[in-house]
Amino acid sequence: MARRPRLPRLARSFGVAALFLAAALLGTASGVLFAFVGDLPQISALDDYSPGTITRVLARDGSAVGEFAHERRQIVTYEQLPEVLRHAIIAAEDGEFENHGGLRIGRIFVTLIKDIIHQRTWGASTLTQQLARKLFLTDDKTPERKIKEALIAVQIEKRYTKAEILTMYCNQIHFGHRTYGVAAAADLYFAKPVSELTLDEAALIAGIIQSPGRQSPYVDLAAAQRRRAYALDRMAAEGFITAADAEAAKARPIVVRGAPRPAPSAAPYFLEAIRIYLEEQYTAKTVYEGGLQVKTGLDPGLQRAANRALDNKLRELDKLRGLRRPAENLLEHGRTLDTYRDPHWTRDPAEGDIVWAVVTGTDGGVIRLRVAKWTGTIDPRGYQWTRRRADQVVRPGDLVEVRVLRLDARAGTFAGQLEQPPVIEGAVVALDNHTGEVLAMVGGSNFERTQFNRATQAMRQVGSLFKPFVFMAAIDRGYTAASTIQDTAASFVAGPNQPLYEPRNYDRLYQGEITLRRALEQSRNIPAVRLMEAIGPKDVIGYPRRLGITAPLPEFLSVAIGSAEATLLEMTSAYSALANQGVRMTPRLFTEVIDRNGESLEQRRADPHQAIRADTAYIITDMLRGAATRGTAARAASLNWPVAGKTGTTDDYTDAWFIGFDRDVTVGVWIGFDQKRVIGDRQSGSEVALPVWIDIMQSWVARRRAELSEPPEFERPGNVVVVQTAGGPEVFIVGTEPIVR
Numbered sequence: 001m002a003r004r005p006r007l008p009r010l011a012r013s014f015g016v017a018a019l020f021l022a023a024a025l026l027g028t029a030s031g032v033l034f035a036f037v038g039d040l041p042q043i044s045a046l047d048d049y050s051p052g053t054i055t056r057v058l059a060r061d062g063s064a065v066g067e068f069a070h071e072r073r074q075i076v077t078y079e080q081l082p083e084v085l086r087h088a089i090i091a092a093e094d095g096e097f098e099n100h101g102g103l104r105i106g107r108i109f110v111t112l113i114k115d116i117i118h119q120r121t122w123g124a125s126t127l128t129q130q131l132a133r134k135l136f137l138t139d140d141k142t143p144e145r146k147i148k149e150a151l152i153a154v155q156i157e158k159r160y161t162k163a164e165i166l167t168m169y170c171n172q173i174h175f176g177h178r179t180y181g182v183a184a185a186a187d188l189y190f191a192k193p194v195s196e197l198t199l200d201e202a203a204l205i206a207g208i209i210q211s212p213g214r215q216s217p218y219v220d221l222a223a224a225q226r227r228r229a230y231a232l233d234r235m236a237a238e239g240f241i242t243a244a245d246a247e248a249a250k251a252r253p254i255v256v257r258g259a260p261r262p263a264p265s266a267a268p269y270f271l272e273a274i275r276i277y278l279e280e281q282y283t284a285k286t287v288y289e290g291g292l293q294v295k296t297g298l299d300p301g302l303q304r305a306a307n308r309a310l311d312n313k314l315r316e317l318d319k320l321r322g323l324r325r326p327a328e329n330l331l332e333h334g335r336t337l338d339t340y341r342d343p344h345w346t347r348d349p350a351e352g353d354i355v356w357a358v359v360t361g362t363d364g365g366v367i368r369l370r371v372a373k374w375t376g377t378i379d380p381r382g383y384q385w386t387r388r389r390a391d392q393v394v395r396p397g398d399l400v401e402v403r404v405l406r407l408d409a410r411a412g413t414f415a416g417q418l419e420q421p422p423v424i425e426g427a428v429v430a431l432d433n434h435t436g437e438v439l440a441m442v443g444g445s446n447f448e449r450t451q452f453n454r455a456t457q458a459m460r461q462v463g464s465l466f467k468p469f470v471f472m473a474a475i476d477r478g479y480t481a482a483s484t485i486q487d488t489a490a491s492f493v494a495g496p497n498q499p500l501y502e503p504r505n506y507d508r509l510y511q512g513e514i515t516l517r518r519a520l521e522q523s524r525n526i527p528a529v530r531l532m533e534a535i536g537p538k539d540v541i542g543y544p545r546r547l548g549i550t551a552p553l554p555e556f557l558s559v560a561i562g563s564a565e566a567t568l569l570e571m572t573s574a575y576s577a578l579a580n581q582g583v584r585m586t587p588r589l590f591t592e593v594i595d596r597n598g599e600s601l602e603q604r605r606a607d608p609h610q611a612i613r614a615d616t617a618y619i620i621t622d623m624l625r626g627a628a629t630r631g632t633a634a635r636a637a638s639l640n641w642p643v644a645g646k647t648g649t650t651d652d653y654t655d656a657w658f659i660g661f662d663r664d665v666t667v668g669v670w671i672g673f674d675q676k677r678v679i680g681d682r683q684s685g686s687e688v689a690l691p692v693w694i695d696i697m698q699s700w701v702a703r704r705r706a707e708l709s710e711p712p713e714f715e716r717p718g719n720v721v722v723v724q725t726a727g728g729p730e731v732f733i734v735g736t737e738p739i740v741r
Helices: 007-037 043-048 083-093 105-118 127-136 143-159 162-172 182-190 199-210 221-237 243-251 268-282 284-289 300-320 463-476 516-521 525-535 537-546 557-561 568-579 614-630 634-639 685-707
Strands: 055-058 064-068 293-295 354-363 366-371 374-378 399-408 413-419 425-432 438-442 484-487 512-515 583-585 592-594 600-603 608-610 644-649 655-661 665-672 720-725 728-733
Touching: 043 143, 055 268, 064 268, 083 127, 083 162, 083 199, 083 221, 127 143, 127 162, 162 182, 182 199, 199 221, 199 243, 221 243, 268 284, 268 438, 300 425, 300 438, 300 665, 300 685, 366 399, 366 413, 374 399, 425 568, 425 685, 463 516, 463 525, 463 537, 463 557, 463 568, 463 614, 463 644, 463 655, 484 516, 484 525, 512 516, 516 525, 516 614, 525 537, 525 557, 537 557, 568 583, 568 614, 568 644, 568 655, 568 665, 614 634, 614 644, 614 720, 614 728, 634 685, 644 685, 655 685, 665 685
Parallel strands: 055 293, 374 413
Antiparallel strands: 055 064, 293 592, 354 366, 354 399, 366 374, 399 413, 425 438, 425 665, 484 512, 583 608, 592 600, 644 655, 655 665, 720 728
């Protein structure tokens, strides 16, 4: 009897074994799925994909004042992604993106074998898996994360199109330096819109996705070049470009035009005031992730002028107090001068910049310095204000501030002047008289050192700035600018059981009988106190109240010459009403807040208050024009522009003020120490604050001359007339003018 062949029996045995193996694998897979499926996120949440985006604060011309963001991101649509960038990312990260269902099984097995052999983990993630990880998981290299990543990737592929997946990826991925998404990356590295990227630029962005922290051109240019070459080669291999195109692009140098950190805001104190309000109104999460757009009235040109003018004056005043030793020496901390890199060195210096530098030596009376890759010198003229020798001024290793005077970009050298961070403080506010918009705000000498905003938070003694309020009350009581008052020594009753109040004039002199105009123009103290006594402190104090001063104002005669305190913003706002026919506009930090979808969340419209009569406002304005022409602020006449204003100085020279205005803008300046100290001998408002105001207004006036055919005059109300008097032409409210026979 013939024997049956053994092959079918073996085949059946192998078949049964295969079935058991398949069943085991299926059971294992089912177990894995059962174990993880309940722990997976809801992919449908991506239907409303809205990652955190930058909140931007915009100036009146649409330029950026600053931004708030944990992740610097700008959202783009698929249509906004240039083809060259789409191809570069797909080629560099996932050449089979258009064909797989979220996973590349073959590559997973190859990678698994490599993991076992080399005892390390290798990347095998598709573009979709990377997106799943960035959206829902962590970067931990564990089997559990890998399984979840694969399962999520499959779900993503089932629910969304390839275009949608690629768009989410391009908006989500990290590109270094707190920058996320290709649009922000284009701005970071090339300072251009993503739609304008060239082939080699797109290849660099795609290439560094692998490890932007190490391969950013700001960190390692050679590594960035290698990754760009890799992306270009992959694009050629995938048929997106020719080999010749790839070689030509690789031959071009990498030229970055952005910066690893956003440029510091020109208005940091203003920006901080906006942030505080937004967080209170909309929560911090919305501010830092919600992609708001905040429109403001800030004037960038006026802001820069205010920054420059105040900084120059504070440094000038600070140098009068002498040299202070540098606060830090690198050698004392064991640092190496050649390798030290200061966190402030984020961009090349420019002429006029004040930068931190490390002293490398002193020889022949010359101080030698380094700023990043730049080397510099300070000759004796650059530190002569110290009245010391070079080796007495600095030591090698000192970190010092230097003003860059001249640059030689080709040689990488500069010549500078020694500076030091001022300890004296100051503040500036500029307001639009007709809208109340904040045009400029400087809250101190250095926002990095102190965020306390001296323009809005510091209560300081106002000095003679208060006097116009007294004269407003007098004009409303029937006095005129030509009325006379005694400027003679006087004593006033201060109250029960109080010594007599005996104020003195600034110059300790008396002029006898003078007009109210001259009393205000020359800022005479005795006439102001006499008026306060005649009218009554309670009635006088009603005027600053109506003009927006909320600080406590005691009903004392000394308030007439400025013993009370107020903020610079409130005082500047009060003065702005004078140029606006007595109408005070509530100061506005912003005009509108818009959400990421373009919907308006909040609008701040002009908020007018008729604080004082238009005729009274004009009379006081005209008197203050005299102060700015021939009085305590006569230097302002150098502007050759219709302006008015008032100086303010405290008796002990601890606070110096000037607030002045033309028809359209009011600018206030305060200078002093945070802890009340004497600014300097005879350092009054006219000596300290007025020069800052003039510098700022020179910038403003130059622009206005180019825009207007003639200077804007203050508008005279119909019931104000000009009458020739013995002292010259004078303005009167109709009915108060002298009778001419």
